[in-house]
Amino acid sequence: MKVTYTVIAKERDSALAFAIFKSSTSGRSGIVNHTPILEIDDLQKTVLENEQRRYLFTNVSAKIEEPTIVALIGASGQGKSTLLRVIGMLDAADHGTIRYRNTLADDYAPRHWRMKVSYVAQQPAMLDGSVDDNLRLVSRLHRQAFDDKLAHKLMEAVGLGAMDRSKRAADLSGGEKQRIALIRTLLLKPEVLLLDEITAALDPQSKEAVEQLLLDWHKREAATMLWVTHDREQARHTSQRVWLMAEHTLQQQADTTRFFENTASGSDGGLAYSNAGEG
Numbered sequence: 001m002k003v004t005y006t007v008i009a010k011e012r013d014s015a016l017a018f019a020i021f022k023s024s025t026s027g028r029s030g031i032v033n034h035t036p037i038l039e040i041d042d043l044q045k046t047v048l049e050n051e052q053r054r055y056l057f058t059n060v061s062a063k064i065e066e067p068t069i070v071a072l073i074g075a076s077g078q079g080k081s082t083l084l085r086v087i088g089m090l091d092a093a094d095h096g097t098i099r100y101r102n103t104l105a106d107d108y109a110p111r112h113w114r115m116k117v118s119y120v121a122q123q124p125a126m127l128d129g130s131v132d133d134n135l136r137l138v139s140r141l142h143r144q145a146f147d148d149k150l151a152h153k154l155m156e157a158v159g160l161g162a163m164d165r166s167k168r169a170a171d172l173s174g175g176e177k178q179r180i181a182l183i184r185t186l187l188l189k190p191e192v193l194l195l196d197e198i199t200a201a202l203d204p205q206s207k208e209a210v211e212q213l214l215l216d217w218h219k220r221e222a223a224t225m226l227w228v229t230h231d232r233e234q235a236r237h238t239s240q241r242v243w244l245m246a247e248h249t250l251q252q253q254a255d256t257t258r259f260f261e262n263t264a265s266g267s268d269g270g271l272a273y274s275n276a277g278e279g
């Protein structure tokens, strides 16, 4: 019974996602670009603790080709969220460079950078006001037209089609906030999505719907994604590349298939990955 239900849910979600993309006019599918969309070089971030400097991460260098989904994994406290926030220009590195299409982040106004390279938080902040105000927020901030039809279809795809958009956003559950925050960002159509454990508060069916939506979005919009997750299965079936953070650096980068072939079958969020990859 449960299996049947899951299959139906999956078919329904795919059909909805397909409907979204049929109606979208700005699809970038077909892009295969082997030059990096994002390059990070020798990034380092330290924090001050008890009057002592502590490395969050150091010597982090990597490239992402467009369009790729990269799963960023590793044990808690390794600095994955901080790395995402640094790449999203929401936090500053002490050292190192970030380039988007060969242009240094320092040469961008943060607002313009964040339109192209957008961070979606694990525990997103909601603006005072309604769900609708929140959906319109990013378009307003970035002075872009709001695509109401797309907003509605995205809501349907993640199981929020029946939600009253005049409802106060502060009253939403954690899982509802996560999905609204994701849609808010997708409406901007950034070329790089920085996804920070964005399904952590979701039930299995909503999680599957979000994963399917993002896979379809990746295909249709050629969106590149750097996706922090502790969910081994999620990393395995959504990504093409895996980056492993360990010992305060990006210890391994590998193709996903190869990474998991080489990894012990344990389910630990960080340590089980330690013998895998290309190094």
Ligand SMILES: Nc1ncnc2c1ncn2[C@@H]1O[C@H](COP(=O)(O)OP(=O)(O)OP(=O)(O)O)[C@@H](O)[C@H]1O
Binding pocket: 047, 048, 056, 074, 075, 076, 077, 078, 079, 080, 081, 082, 083
């Ligand atoms: N500005 C800061 N000042 C002090 N400590 C910080 C700061 N930013 C992050 N930290 C600490 O750095 C560590 C790494 O945090 P971060 O959230 O980036 O790790 P993470 O790998 O994403 O962890 P998790 O998987 O648990 O989400 C944590 O111990 C956090 O408390």
